[in-house]
Amino acid sequence: MMHVAVGGGRSLLIGGRWEAADETMAVVDPWTGRPIDAVACADAGHVERAVASALRGGEAMRALPTGERAHILHTAATAVEGDAERFAAAITAETGKPIRSARREVARAVNTLRLSAEEAVRLAGETIAFDSFPGGEARSGHYIYEPVGVIAAITPFNDPLNLVCHKLGPAFAAGNAVILKPAEQAPLVSIMLARLLLAAGLPEEALSVLTGRGADFGDALSSHAGVAMISFTGGARVGEAICRAAGIKRLAMELGGNGPVIVMEDADVERAAAACVSGAFGAAGQNCIGVQRIYVHDTIYDAFRDALVAAVRALRVGDPTDPATDVGPMVGVAEAERIVAWTVEAVSRGATLLTGGERAGTLVRPTLLENVPADARVACHEVFGPVASLFRFTELDEAIDAANRADYAIHAAVFTASLRTARRTAGRLRAAGVMVNDSTDYRLDAMPFGGAGRGNMGREGVRFAAREMSQTKVICFHDA
Structure with missing residues (x-):
């Protein structure tokens, strides 16, 4: 059993100190059902103190030379890399992600931190040709990037280390302070990462960590006037609540997907099938860019x-602790029950169950369906579980139209031997990324990443996130 010592519930990081709270909550191993640790439950009072601390931390970050920011991030990356096996074990323990996948996530997180370190010294402005319009001949100048201020980072459970790095790394590279709210189900690796960042030289008040239930303090954090930006990855319902509470501030939202794949008649069948299996069932399907609908x-x-x-x-x-395991449990029994209920609903409406569909506790067998009604929940909503549906088509336009029906779209994919078909399909698919002859779940941490459907705002990917977390300042000299 994995245990991450957080000091008996002392998991709130405020002002550089780890604190306890009046209430704690258990972190449960989805595979065994046993508690593996306990964390403190923050409240609105903790939010007030965290924001006050972060405002001071923001001034400290702003004063840091870009080279020092880069050094801190490189040092933290090296520390994570040196402790990779413990991080991977913690990811598996609190999420149920198979250990092979957890190890890959740790490697990606190291890369994300290194990319952030490099971006810290690249985030530079440009000169401006003020003489390009009459009246500006005697003027010269440039623009620079400055931090936006305090960023509230709210992260999900499915990639509890790398997705945290995707928020903290660019934020620190740009000179911001961060208040991190990790997922309720998976806060432990965030605590481990925070400790390494502080040990790497991050100013003490530049990072606060508030563990616990979002329902207890989420509105207080989102609505606080001292928070300049909210970066959220998660579900649409919570995203809408954050938007309602936030008021006028910068928002970055990634609210899920419903990944479509189009397999053309000239595709390599074995290659396409292997990619779809990996994309649909890795992390037990708990992946916003996972394969869900296959045309x-x-x-x-x-x-x-x-x-x-x-x-x-x-x-x-x-x-999930067995290196031979491909698919582990879902994060909780309620989510596993939901997946089975959606599958039963589809079958009751005429879908054919090709394989899977059974549940044992949090474990749901990988499930394939065909003849699924287009308005069944497994087709028109984000499944976020180990279920994929097959659909026939005869004309490409028919498949593209069907693929575009979902409200949420991050990645789509097409398998074809024809460059012309690939270009045509990529141009018409309404998604933020189109993978050609690859699974929808491919992501390079340096590339722009986000949604193209309703409600999605902003882009992650280190370079792009760093600019989202910055604001420009123009400096103009009147030479006359």
Whole structure:
């Protein structure tokens, strides 16, 4: 059993000190159902103190030379890399992510921190040609980037280390202070990371960590006038609540997806099937860019379906601490029950269950469906679980129109041997990223990342996030 010592519930970081609270909550291993640690539950009073601390920390960050910011982030990256196995074990313990996947996440987090370090010294402005318009001939100058101020970072459970790094790294690179609210289910790796950042030389008040239930203090954090920006990754319902509370401040929102894949008649069937299996069932499908809807050309549909079913049935499901495991548990029983209920609903409306659909505690067997009604929840909502649905098509335009029906879109994919088809499809798919001959769940941490559907705002990816977390200042000299 993994245990991360957080000082008996002393998990609130405010003003450089770790504190307890009147109430604690257990962090539970989704696989065993046993508590692995306890964290403090923050309240509105903690928010007030964290914001006051962060405002002071923001001044300290603003004063740091960019080279020092880069050094802190590089030092933290090296520390995470040196403690990679403990971080991976913690990720597996609090999320149920298979250990192989957890190790990959740690490696990505190291890369994200290093990219952030490099961006700290690249975040520079440009000169401005003031003489480009009459009246400006005697003027010269430039613009620079400055930090926006205090950023509230609210993160999900499914990538509890790397997604935190995607918020903290760019924020610190740009000179901001951060108040981090990690996921209720998975706060432990955030605490571990915070300790390494402080040890790396981060100014004490530049980072606050508020663990606990978002319902207890989320509105107080989102609405606080001292918070300049909120960066949130999570569900649409919580995103809407944050927007209502936030008022006038900068928002960055990634609210989920419903990844469509189009498999053309000239696609490599085995390659496409393997990519779809990986994309649909990695992390037990708890992935905002996971494969969810697969549109297959009628001429290869049967061959593709057979290859996909065989590959899914070959997945090893079970104990996430076993390096041989492909698919571990979902994060909680309620989510597992929801997935089975959505599957049963689809079947009751005429869908065919090709494989899977069973649940044992938090473990849901990888599930494939076909003949799914377009308005069934497994098709038109974000499943966020180990379920994928197959659809036939004959004309590409038909498949593109169907792929574009979802409200939320982050990534889409097309498998084809034709460059012309790939370009045409990529141009018409309404998504923020289109993967050609690859799974929707491919993400390079340096690339721009975000949503293209309703409610999604802003972009992550280190360079792009650093600019979202900055504001320009123009400096103009009148030479006359």
